[in-house]
Amino acid sequence: MDQTKETPKPETKKHKLRNDLILIAALVVVLVLAGLAFWLLRGEGDSVIVEVNGNLYGTYSLAKDQTVEIRTGEGGTELNLLVIKDGKAFVESATCPGGDCTRHNPISREGESIVCLPHKVVITVKLVGGEGEKPIPDAVT
């Protein structure tokens, strides 16, 4: 039985669907591996950007030690104290009830972020200087 099937007959529908699955599975495996490699090998960022409620609040260099008061809410009553020290950023204190952001490890790698949900604050590490971080045009296709 196996011998008769030796002759390749790729045009049968079943074979093609199986080939499709192999193609898709291979793509998924390659992409997951590539994504993992990128995630593990991603470089250090040089700045953090702070966004509040989706709007840009400010951009701060990681190269300079500094303390930033991120004031949000009505009248700026809500506060997250962002500290940049030795090229890493962390939230030292916050007036939110949970304080999850203050327990987050210091961030310095590109793409890492600290989020304060109650204050809608997102702090993300970016690579701003030099190349990269130009927006890629969304092609009309």
Next chain:
Amino acid sequence: MKKRTQKLALLGLFTAIAMVLAWVEVLLPPLFSAVPGIKLGLPNIVIIFVLYRMGVKEAAAVSLVRMVAVALLFGNPMTFAYSLAGGALSLAAMAILRRLDFFSIIGVSVAGGVLHNVGQILLAMFVLRTAKLGYYMIILAVTGTVAGIFIGLCGGLAVKRVKWS
């Protein structure tokens, strides 16, 4: 002669459908707006349909005319270049894979979807002179695969069911 005219009219019709589908796609809410460039590629249903039912040249003609028309109406030379990079690579891959007769229309469409995005990112890398778009490539290859499966299913149905003459 009559055949020729009929074909010309059909190709014009398909070009129009492809443009309308592109417009419909813009109206759909973005699936994942954090990364630009993620889209289903509905016009590719038409391209793959023409590729399967009429041929490579016809599919290329519809694709090219659509790109030129869209660029003239809504775009600029840059968006046209991006369309061309994606569309040409995608169609070339689909035509070759179809010829090889190794995958069904779904596999062909997946290859087309992935390579469409790859073509655009390669051009972006060239234009921006940066190699740092690799992670975009990964994300867009994933979405291209998903979109390709969907488009392949739609295209397959169309190839099977649409009848004319």
